[in-house]
Amino acid sequence: MPSLNLSTNVPLDGVATSDVLKDASKAVARILGKPENYVLIVLKGGVPMSFGGTEEPAAYGELVSIGGLGPETNKELSKTIAQILESKLSVPPNRFFIKFYDVKRSDFGWNGSTF
Template sequence: MIVLKGSIPISFGGTEQPAAYAELVSIGGLNPDTNKKLSGAIATILESKLSVPKSRFFLKFYDTKGSNFGWNGSTF
């Protein structure tokens, strides 16, 4: 799931030039190598499609257990 919210003021590095903040939550599967690849790919998309420079993008990774999420009356 991806949620984009535009037109929200953001100060990054002391300026209000185009910037982005994202949180990526995964139910298992994240590790330093995967995070690096995902970060690079997302930064490239933000730069090419939304004109957000790679140097003005912050990405937070969060890996969680399936038991922390509920769906259909149960947990994963």
């Protein structure tokens, strides 16, 4: 049920995207206390993006979850995802925004229905 969408202006050619996806999936599941088999990670690279007026490496993320989010959890998620982006894509933590959405079960579709 948790879904993390990441967009970056960093081209993904030559990047081990499987490592980014795997690390992000495990981190989201662990931090939210959700089963990893429900975690979805989307990574889009080479997206035209300006942050602070420059086109240096940057990223934007949105994480949607049914519960589990809150001030301390969000801080840990932000820090952990930023570390993954820095180590795997060379995106500095100060050039990454992430938005958190806590949604109701009826607002999240899966398997032809809702949760």
